[in-house]
Amino acid sequence: MVGSSYLASFRGAMTEGARLALERAGMTLVGATGGGVVAPGGDLPGLDRHYIRVSAASEEEAVTSVTGVVSGHGGFSDFVAEAE
Numbered sequence: 001m002v003g004s005s006y007l008a009s010f011r012g013a014m015t016e017g018a019r020l021a022l023e024r025a026g027m028t029l030v031g032a033t034g035g036g037v038v039a040p041g042g043d044l045p046g047l048d049r050h051y052i053r054v055s056a057a058s059e060e061e062a063v064t065s066v067t068g069v070v071s072g073h074g075g076f077s078d079f080v081a082e083a084e
Contacts, residue, residue: 006062008052008081010070018073025069028053054081 032047062081
């Protein structure tokens with residue numbers, strides 16, 4: 001039963017293929033963060049944690065849904081979800 005909104009997140013460099021797959025699945029990419037120390041004038045690190053709004057029956061189902069959509073589109077890991 002789908003009905004609750006979850007904020008799922010995962011780590012990895014977002015590829016165009018993964019972004020399009022999420023869009024086709026009706027999942028909304030709501031944000032991304034990166035991190036690290038950068039010397040003045042240095043290049044900023046890439047975004048490495050992405051946040052997706054997912055409608056699902058449970059946190060586990062939200063993680064399973066996102067994992068299934070982005071698998072095969074990059075090296076993603078550390079999938080988690082929490083109720084909004």
